[in-house]
Amino acid sequence: MLQKIKSELFSCIQEIYPKIEFSNNDIEVSCLYDEKGDFTSNLCLKYSKLLKEKPSDIAKNIIDIFKLNEITKIELAGPGFLNFFITDLAVMDLLNEEPSSFNDTSSVNIEFVSANPTGPLHLAHGRGAVVGDVLSNIYKYFGHKVTREYYVNNTGNQIKEFVSSVLFKISEKYKLNLNYSQHYKGDYIQTIADNCYDQFNNSIQFNNINEEDEINLANFAIKSLVEESIKTLKQTGIKFDQISYETDIMDKDLLTEIINKLSDKKLIYRGQLEMPKDYQGTKKENEITIFKSTFFEDDEDRAVTKNDGSPTYFANDVAYHVDKHKRGFDKLINIWGADHLGYLKRLSAALCALYPSINFSVVFCQIVNLKRDNKIQKLSKREGNIFELKLLVEEIGIENFRYFMCYRKNDTHMDLDIDLIKKENKENPIYYIQYSYARAQSVLDRKKNIIDASIDMPLELKNLYKKLFDWDSVVLAAYQRQEVHLIAHYLESLASYFHSLWSSAKANSQIKFLDNNDNISSHSYNLLKKYQDTLNQGLKILGIKPKLKM
C-alpha cells in the first residue's frame, strides 16, 4: 500500500512537473492513527522549494489527478500535508502485504560483554549483554549469519593485580605473611581465594610462590570466573558462539605482521610519549613503538609497546580485531560501555590503516544507575561495591531484566529503579504486552467455527490493522539504526491498540471477536493470528517468551 501510494505520487509529480528531476525515494508516506486519515505524506511541504510552488498549490494539483482504487479520499491538511483515506477492504488487506524483501546473508560478528575476568558480572554488564543479544537477533531476522563473541582479556597488569589481591586474601586468612597487596576488594575475592587455596593447597607452597605458580593460580581463577559469567548469561537466555582469549590471540603473533604493515605505510615510529600530568609512577626513558594515529584524527599517537617491550592493551586489541577480520566476517560490531567512548578513534584508526575496506562499528551503551529506596547507588568495582548481575536477575526476573535493559535508547543514561520494577510488576510494560497476548489466546481457545461475516471498521480496529502493518518498517529501522529500544516501544504501542480495541467492544458488541455462538469471523481470526504472530516475532527478538495464559 505504501508503495502504491508512493509510485502514484511519483507519477503525479512527473506529470505535473515534467522538467524537474525527482526520485521515487524522495517520497515519504507514513501511517496516521486518528481521524485525520490513514496515510500521510509531507512531500508538498518538503519539496515546495524544489518545485517552486506553494505547498498547498502542489497538493491541489496532485489531488486533481491522483488515482488509486483503494483510496476513497485525499485531503489537503494543515500547512500542506496530503492525507489519504483507504477503503475498509484495503485496511484489511494490509495484513497480506509481503514483508519487505530485505535480506542480507552476509556474516556479522557481534562482540559484547567481554568483561574483564577479575570479578563476576555486574549491573553495568547487563545492558551491553541484552543490547548485544537483541541486536544479534535483529541481524538474524534479516538473514545475516551472526556470531556472538565474548572476548577475555586474560593478561596484563589487571591480571597481576587480581592474582595479587587473591594471594593477599590467602595470606590474610592463613596468616602466611606473604608480600602481596590488595588491589581489588569485595567479598568475591575471598571466595576465589578460598577456592584457589583448596585447589592448590597440595601442589603449591604458598610460602614460596614462583611465577609459574602465579600463572596457574591466575588461569584457574580466570577459568572459573569466565565459566561463571557464561553460566549467568546463559540463564538469561544469552548464548555465545565463540569465546576468545587474549593470550590465544597473542600466540598467533599477528602483531609482527601488523607492525610491519603499518611501518610500510610510514605509520609507525620509535619514540617517547608524554606522560599525563597526574601520572604517579616512575618516569620512563626508553623509546617505545608508537602508532601515528593522529594521521586519522585521533587526539594523540598511541603506544604499541610498553617500556619493557611487551604489547599494550591497544596493540593486542588491534591484533584481536585483525584476527576477527581474518576469520572472514563481512561486518564487525562491538558493544561497548560508555567508559570506552574515547577508545574508538584509535582502534578505528588502526583498523582503517590496516584494512581500509573493513566494516567495523561500535554501539555504545551508556551508564546504568541503580536506584533503590529512591536513591542512586554508587557502585565501584575496585571498592568491591558491586551489584552482581546474577542477583539482579534473580531479584527482578529474566523478563523484566531483558525488557528494561533494552527499553531505553542505548546511548542515553538510564536509571534502573529496582523498587519500581518490583513493585509495579503487574503494571509494567512487559506484563501489559503479555496480557494482550493471553487475551488474544483466550479467544482462539474458545472459538468454535470460523465463519464469513460482514465487517464494521471503527477507528480502534483500523488502528490495530495499521499498527500491525507498521511492524515491517519498525524492525527495519531498528536494524538500520542499530537501536533495539524501537522494538520494545513498538510492542508496547501495538499492545495498547489491542487493549483499546478489546475494551471498545464493551460498548459496541459488533466488534467483539466472537459472536453469541462463539463463532469467529474469518477476518477477526486472521487479525488475531497476525497479532500473535507479530508479537511472537518481536518478543523473539527481545528474547522473551509469550504467555498463553495469565
Next chain:
RNA sequence: GCGCUCUUAGCUCAGCUGGAUAGAGCAUCUGCCUUCUAAGCAGAGGGUCGCAGGUUCGAAUCCUGCAGAGCGCGCCA
C-alpha cells in the same frame, strides 16, 4: 583544559534524521466489569522541550555560544 554522551510533564523516558495541537508509563483525580481475561479501557490536570542567538515557509530536532549532569583523556585494561 580537550573529547564524547546528554538536559523534554512531579518522576522515568519516547519523539521515526526539519513538519500538523510536543507523546507514553508511573504518580494524582474522575468514570467503566450480568456480555471474548479490569494485569484492561476512556477522560482530566500537569510543559517557556536547560538558556540565548542563528539558519527557513516551519526547529525539541540542524549551527554557534553559555550554563548544568555523566563518562573518558597512561607505556592501566
